[in-house]
Amino acid sequence: MYDLVLRRALITEDGAPADIAVIDGMIDVVGDVPPQAPARETIDCDGLVVVPGFIESHLHLDKALLSGIGRPAQTLADAIEVTGELKRDFTHDSVRARALQVLRWAVGNGTTLIRAHPDVDPVVGLVGLDVMLELRESQKHLVDLQVVAFPQEGIERAPGTYALLREALRRGADVVGGCTYNEADVAACRRHIDTVLGLAVEFGVPADLHADFADDTADGRFALAGALAEATREHGLGGRVTLGHVTSLAGRPPAERAEVVALLAEAGVAVVALPATDLYLGGRGDDRAVRRGVAPVRELIDGGVVTAYSSNNVRNAFTPFGNADMLDIGHLLAQTCHMGGPADTGRILRMATTEAARVTGVHDGYGIHPGARADLVVLGTRRHADVLADRPERRWVVKRGRVVARSVRTTEIIDTPVETAEGIRAA
Structure with missing residues (x-):
């Protein structure tokens, strides 16, 4: 007996x-399932689009839902400072309540895996990390949670952080994070990179670093993507390093961009664009021709770099909006990056x-094919090309073969x- 059968699901744009x-949380058949085949639950999709579960590959659950608390932020440095002040009052219960709310929004919006980046530093300690480790276990029936130990305040700049990162990894963090630009100078930023990648090798985990988050590369701390590619090769971490933001790459001349893109592709370094935050904080110093401040997504994809996008922050100093909805963020990305053609919708x-499955390392068992995990979303639209324009309801969200949201x-x-009434006319 099957656990679940989805009938008449539109899996590809040009297919029937x-x-x-589904059996035991895995896809067993894609094709024709006999009408008489017994199943515990059957859903007639009636030609609706079905896609694999969305993946939020970069989300700060611990700092979500802080809008209205503290002063508004205008720049990246300002947002870090404002949030640093608020972190002093974080408790396990307060972080858990906010994180769980956004996690459930994400599930309702079709997300089945989240890579969460809780801060690890002397201000907040391991509070956020411990909450994420607990949610990873308690919410695994709804969503897979990967936990990144993230040094938002820097490593050298915040003494004690290195020891906390090691402890976070010992406690079971899935990924070691980095914030390459939040050190005093370029030399310290390069040491930051080597420290993070060294921990990745030592503990046998991937690395996911915030990098080059500026409008341009006037400050060398925001021109390190190429150095990160080189360091990735030196540490033998190809395919296991991801960079978030990388906005200043878009401010470099075309030839320089092409050179960096080639280095990233060759080294096996992925990029996650974060348009909601990047657009909100970017271009603050421009009084005309305000820069978009988003990674050059089309060039990255064309250059062979594994490229995803994510929400990053939800309703805080970094991003005062959002609902952890990947289709909303995809819609924003499409307009910002001039990706409006039919082929672009498929790319997004x-x-x-x-x-995003490749970014998070789950690609081997992901997708819609026999043997894949049954993480699926039934969308309320009948054409793949309309998904971003419609941003349809997520009719059913399936996690490991079980409906978890409708x-x-x-x-x-x-x-x-x-x-x-006679005589009444529009003015």
């Missing part, structure tokens, strides 16, 4: 609807699914002609 049968969907959005137009 197919059935998907892959960035939220299969490419949504139906109903709008009724009251189209009843009425008599208007």
Whole structure:
């Protein structure tokens, strides 16, 4: 007996609807499932689009939902300072409540894996990390959670952070993080990179670093993507290093961009664009022709760099908006990066699914094919090309073969002609 059968699911744009049968949390059949095949639950998708579960590959759950607390931020440095002040009052319960709220929003919006980046530093200690480790276990029926030990305040700049990173990894952090630009000078930033990648090798985990988060490379601390590629090769970490933001790359001349893109591709370094935060904080010093401040996504993809996108922050000093909705962020990215063609929609969907799976290292068992994990989303639209424009409801969200969220959005137009008073006309 099957645990779940999705019937008449539109899996590809140019294909016919197919059935998907699930046993023990894994996809067993994609194709025709006999009508008489027994199943504990059957969903008739009726030609609706079905995609693999979305992946939030870069999300700060510990710092979510802080809008309205503290003063507004105008720049990246300001946002770090404001949030640093608020972190002093973080407790296990307060972090858990906010993180759990956003985690559940994400699940309702079709996300089945989150890579979370809790801060690890002398200000907050390991409070956020411990909450994420607890949620990783208690919420695993809803979502897979990867936990990154993230040194937001720097390592040398915040003495004691290195010891906390080691302890975080001993406690079970899945990934070691970095904040390459938050040190005093370029030399310290390079030491930061070597420290993080050294920990990745020692503990046998991937590395995920915030990098080059500025409008341009006037400050050398924000021109380190190429150095990161070289360091990745030196440490033998190809395919296991990810960079978030990388906005200043877009401010470099085309030839320099192409050179850095080639270095990243050759070294096996992935990039995650974070448009909601990057657009909000970028270009603050521009009084005309305000820069977009988003990584050059099209060039990265064309250059062979594994490229995804994510929400980054939800309703805090870094990003005062958001609902942990990957289709909303994809819609924003498409407009910002001039990716409006039919082929671009497919690219952006892959960035939220299969490419994000490569970023998070789960690609071997991901997708819609026999043997893949049954993490699926049934979307309320009938064409893949319309997914970003429609941003449809997530009719059913399936995690390991079990429905974990349902949504139906109903709008009724009251189209009843009425008599208007004689003589009343629009002005």
